[in-house]
Structure formats: C-alpha cells, structure tokens
Amino acid sequence: MTQNEAYAALAAHLKTTGALEQVAGVMGWDQEVMMPHKGDAQRAEQMGALEQVLHARRGDERIGEWLAQIDSTQLDQAARVNVAEAQKAYDRARRVPSDLAEALARKTAAAMGIWAQARKDSDFSGFAPVLDEILTLKRREAEARHEGEAELYDVLLDDYEPGQSGATIAEILGRLRNGLVDLRENILASGKIVKPLTGSFDADTQMALGTEIAKTFCYDFNAGRLDKSVHPFSSGNNGDSRITTRINPENPFDCLYSVIHEVGHAVYEQNMPAEHAMMPAGFYASMGVHESQSRLFENQIGRSREFCHHLFAKFSAAFGDQGLDAETFYATVNRVHPGFIRTESDEVFYNLHVLLRFDLERAMINGDLAVNDLEAAWNDRFAADFGQKVNRAANGALQDVHWSVGLFGYFPTYALGNIYAACLFEAMQKALPDTKANIAKGLLAEPIGWLTKNIHRHGRMVPPVELITNATGRAPDERPLLAYLNAKFGDIYGF
Incomplete structure (x- = not known):
C-alpha cells in the first residue's frame, strides 16, 4: 500500500467516524430538547450501542497499519492534523477498554434524566449515587489513558484544552482571581446600587426577540434552529449547528443573553472550513477558543454600552416602557451581584463560579474530594467567595x-475563554477602528468577519495558544481581561 492509498483509507475511515459522532450529537440534542421523558432508558441503550461502534472504529487495528505507512512530513497542513489527531484517538481507544467506554456512554445518558429530576426537586442525594458512579468511571478512564501527566486531571483536561495542565491553569486563574477580588471590593465600596429588572415578560415575546438578536449576530437559521432546554447549549457544526435557550418570565436577560452566548458557539461552528467537515482538521481548536467566541459575543459586544443602547430600542418595542432610559438599561444589563447561578452571573462573579467548579472537580478526579462531601464543599466555598449561603x-x-x-x-x-475573548476584542478594535460604531448600529458582519478570518476558518489546524497569539500579536494572559473589566465597571460604578 502506497502512502497516498494509506492516507485515503484513513481519511475515509475518519470521515465516517466523524459522521457517526455527529449522529451521537443529534441524539444528545434530541434528548435535551424533544425526547419524551420515558425515553431515557432507551436512549441510554442507544447511546451505549453507538459508543461501542465508535470506540471500535477509533481503535481499529487498520488505523495503526495505515499510520505506519504515512510520512506526515510529506502531507499538507490539514492532512498532518488529521494524522496527528487520528494517532491520538487511536492510542486513547487502545488504552480504554471497550466495556468502559460503553459503560460511560450508557451511564451518562441515563444520568441526564436523573440530574434533571434531582435539580427539579433540589435534592442532591437523588443525584449523588449516579454522580459517584460517573466519577469512578472517569477516574478509571483517566488511569487507563495516563501517560506520565503530572496528575489524573490533566488527562481529562487535554480533551478540551490540548497542551494545558491543571497546575498551569490554576496559576493563571489564581492571578485572575486576585484581580477580581480587588474589583469586587471597589464595586462594593462605591456604594452605588443598580436595581434589577422587575416585572413579568411573555415567553413567546422573549423567544421572538431572541430570534431577531440571533440574526443580528449573523446566525444562519438555514444552518440551525433555536429551541428551549433546561440548560442552554449549542450542538452540531457546519450546516447543522443548533442552539437552545431557557425562559424565565421574571428575567428576560437570561433568555436573550443565553441566545447571544450560544450563537457565539454556533457561528464559530457554522464558519468552520467546510472542506474539512467531519474530519479532525475541521474541528474547533479547543473549548477555551470555543468559549472565547461565545463570551466575546455575549460580553464585549452584547453587554457593551453601544449594543445595549441598540438593544434597548428593540426591548422597549417588544415589552413596552419599563421606566428605563438607554443608559440605565446598560447599567441594569451589567448589574454586579453575587447570584447563585453561573449562567446568569455578571462578568465580575462569573469567573469566581468557574474557579469554584474547577477546584472541586480537580479535587474529585485527583481523589481529594468524595462525592458525598461535594455539596458541603460547594456550599462552604460559595459562602467564602460570594458572601452568601446556598x-x-x-x-x-x-x-x-x-x-x-x-x-x-x-x-x-470557560475562564480561559474569557481571557482569550478580551485579548481578541482588544486586537479587533485596533484592526477595525469602526468596531464600536458598527456595534451601536447592530451591524456585526465586519467584526464577526474578522473573527472568521482569524479564528473560525482555521479549524484545528493551529494549536490554541498559537491561534490566539497569531490573531492578537501577543501571547494570551489575564491582563487585557482585567483591564477591560476595571474600565467598564469603574465607569458604571463610578470609581
């Protein structure tokens, strides 16, 4: 078999595997959005069966034979990425037993319904046993894949942020945390009170306005759809990239800004290089990069003074006079308060939410925190960081x-995404001096086009840190984010 024949066979295998992974994604979307509740057990069996097939494909012995025939130095960039990612997935699949991969797929599919019911009942004990089982399975997976990483957690982190370690991220987030604590103290010391929005806001009107906003942010409804779910999410890619939001009659911002956030994810996926669809080179660079798109859409653009003034006119037309002017509306959208819910959190407290979860899950995977102690550990940490009891x-x-x-x-x-987003927005404004003026008019094609050129179209062909560095001209760090937050909230709260 020649190198060209070996690569062609590998590429065909990878594309079919990618298509089956997309099938799993659609099944996951259906479970959260459309599937009847009594279908949970069937879906768990279906997902388990599909994962069994996928695991076998990823560890197919022919992949090793094909890879042995390929000299990556003779390939173009996309093909080199496809080969490298195939090697990585192959090695992982060979280390993780098929029955473990299948058990994880079945258990997590079944756990969805258990979690949703426990959340509805606000009963952690109803979810703890299945979470303990999932944790045990994930630790077994990490142990099977462990290859000299400093800690078990690093094995799982690599799935979402290649090349990073728990220790490195803890150092970056630690520096960010110090700046956020100082900012929080300045806001509290200002004495300024920004009142929340009050009232009741029609669900259908929220969804209609959310749909209009999604179009403003260049979301292509011919390649996606907007639905409701318990937890907002984005699913799919290229020509089928779907988003969800949730409705709170008392807080329309929850719906609207969830839409903007998920559109950030979806527009990234819709603008991936179509020629590499269903191939590793056409995947996103990392979840940190993915999150940078959603957070930049949501915060640097969506919560800016310019966009809030633009949104205020549409909001008033949809819901009537709320006794606000455009500037008060801007302050209300950006109101700082130590709320319980991460997805509803302001930009100051959001990363403190993420830090809490990062530290707890790292401790669980590394064996330093048991599931039975998780709720108490969560509540203690929340009281310390937010000054409130859960x-x-x-x-x-x-x-x-x-x-x-x-x-x-x-x-x-999520926190890395915030850091990357601030770096990108800083660079975007330098490259496009009319950025804020266009945002004020709701004309977002140019800034989103800049993101497509510098981020979206590269898929996974450039490593995450290198991708951000190339786009911004500097290695990413927390300083642009802290500068942005201090300038914005110093203005709103007058310090």
Whole structure:
C-alpha cells in the first residue's frame, strides 16, 4: 500500500467516524430538547450501542497499519492534523477498554434524566449515587489513558484544552482571581446600587426577540434552529449547528443573553472550513477558543454600552416602557451581584463560579474530594467567595449539567475563554477602528468577519495558544481581561 492509498483509507475511515459522532450529537440534542421523558432508558441503550461502534472504529487495528505507512512530513497542513489527531484517538481507544467506554456512554445518558429530576426537586442525594458512579468511571478512564501527566486531571483536561495542565491553569486563574477580588471590593465600596429588572415578560415575546438578536449576530437559521432546554447549549457544526435557550418570565436577560452566548458557539461552528467537515482538521481548536467566541459575543459586544443602547430600542418595542432610559438599561444589563447561578452571573462573579467548579472537580478526579462531601464543599466555598449561603441544591451543586454527562476537565475552559475573548476584542478594535460604531448600529458582519478570518476558518489546524497569539500579536494572559473589566465597571460604578 502506497502512502497516498494509506492516507485515503484513513481519511475515509475518519470521515465516517466523524459522521457517526455527529449522529451521537443529534441524539444528545434530541434528548435535551424533544425526547419524551420515558425515553431515557432507551436512549441510554442507544447511546451505549453507538459508543461501542465508535470506540471500535477509533481503535481499529487498520488505523495503526495505515499510520505506519504515512510520512506526515510529506502531507499538507490539514492532512498532518488529521494524522496527528487520528494517532491520538487511536492510542486513547487502545488504552480504554471497550466495556468502559460503553459503560460511560450508557451511564451518562441515563444520568441526564436523573440530574434533571434531582435539580427539579433540589435534592442532591437523588443525584449523588449516579454522580459517584460517573466519577469512578472517569477516574478509571483517566488511569487507563495516563501517560506520565503530572496528575489524573490533566488527562481529562487535554480533551478540551490540548497542551494545558491543571497546575498551569490554576496559576493563571489564581492571578485572575486576585484581580477580581480587588474589583469586587471597589464595586462594593462605591456604594452605588443598580436595581434589577422587575416585572413579568411573555415567553413567546422573549423567544421572538431572541430570534431577531440571533440574526443580528449573523446566525444562519438555514444552518440551525433555536429551541428551549433546561440548560442552554449549542450542538452540531457546519450546516447543522443548533442552539437552545431557557425562559424565565421574571428575567428576560437570561433568555436573550443565553441566545447571544450560544450563537457565539454556533457561528464559530457554522464558519468552520467546510472542506474539512467531519474530519479532525475541521474541528474547533479547543473549548477555551470555543468559549472565547461565545463570551466575546455575549460580553464585549452584547453587554457593551453601544449594543445595549441598540438593544434597548428593540426591548422597549417588544415589552413596552419599563421606566428605563438607554443608559440605565446598560447599567441594569451589567448589574454586579453575587447570584447563585453561573449562567446568569455578571462578568465580575462569573469567573469566581468557574474557579469554584474547577477546584472541586480537580479535587474529585485527583481523589481529594468524595462525592458525598461535594455539596458541603460547594456550599462552604460559595459562602467564602460570594458572601452568601446556598439556599437550595438547585442553586448550588445541582445547577450545571456538565458532571452528569461526564464533562470533567471542561469548566476551566470557560475562564480561559474569557481571557482569550478580551485579548481578541482588544486586537479587533485596533484592526477595525469602526468596531464600536458598527456595534451601536447592530451591524456585526465586519467584526464577526474578522473573527472568521482569524479564528473560525482555521479549524484545528493551529494549536490554541498559537491561534490566539497569531490573531492578537501577543501571547494570551489575564491582563487585557482585567483591564477591560476595571474600565467598564469603574465607569458604571463610578470609581
């Protein structure tokens, strides 16, 4: 077999595997959005069966034979990435027993319904046993894949942020935390009170305005759709990239800014290089980079003074006079308060939420925290960081879906995304001097085009830190984020 024949066979195998992974994604979307509740047990069996097939494909002995015939130095950039990612997935699949991969898929599919019910009942004890089982399985997976990493957690972190370690991220987030604590103290010392929005806001009107906003942010509804779910998320890629939001009749910002956040993810996926669809080179660079798109859409653009003034006119037309002017609306959108829910949190407290989850999940995976002690550890940490006692489990350790679906190692990418977003927005404004003027008009094609050129179209062909460095001209760190936050909230709160 020649090198060209070996690569062609590998590429065909990878593309079919990628298509099956997309099938799993659609099944996951359906479970959260459309599937009847009594389908949970069937879906767990279906997901387990599909994972069994995928695991076998990833560890297919022919992949090793094909890879042995390929000299990557003779390939183009995309093909080199495909080969490298195939090697990585092959090595991982060969280390993780098939029955373990299948058990994880079945357990996490079944856990979705258990988590949702426990969250509804605000009963952590109803979810703890299945979480303990998932944690045990994830630790077994990490142990099987462990290859000299400093800690077990690093093995799982690499799935979402290649090349990073728990220790490195802890150092970066530690520096960020110090700056956030100082900022929080300045806001509290200012004495300024920004009142929350009050009233009741029609669900259908929220969804209609959310749809309009999604279009403003260049979301292509011919390649996606907007639905409701318990936890907002984005799913899919290229020509089928779907988003969800949730409705709170008393807080329309929850719906609207969840839409903007998920559109950031979805527009990234819709703008991936189509020629590499269903191939590793056409995947996203990392979850930190992915999150940078959603957070930049949501915060640097969506919560800017310019966009808030633009949104205020649409909001008033949809919901009537709320006794606000545009500037008060801007302050209300950016109101700082130590709330319980991460997805509803302001920009100051958001990263403190992420730090809490990062530290707890790292401790669980590394064997330093048992599931039975998780709720108490969560509540103690929240009281220390937010100055409030958690009033119910649904507002505490049960609020996020991530652990129920086995996404250990995912949470720190949210904070990295904030760091990357600030770096990108700083560079974007230098490259496009009319950025703020266009945002004020709701004309976002140019800034989103800049992101497509510098981030989206590269897929996974450039490593994450290098990708951000190339786009911004400097290695990413926390300083642009802290500068942005201090300038913005210093202005709003007058210090």
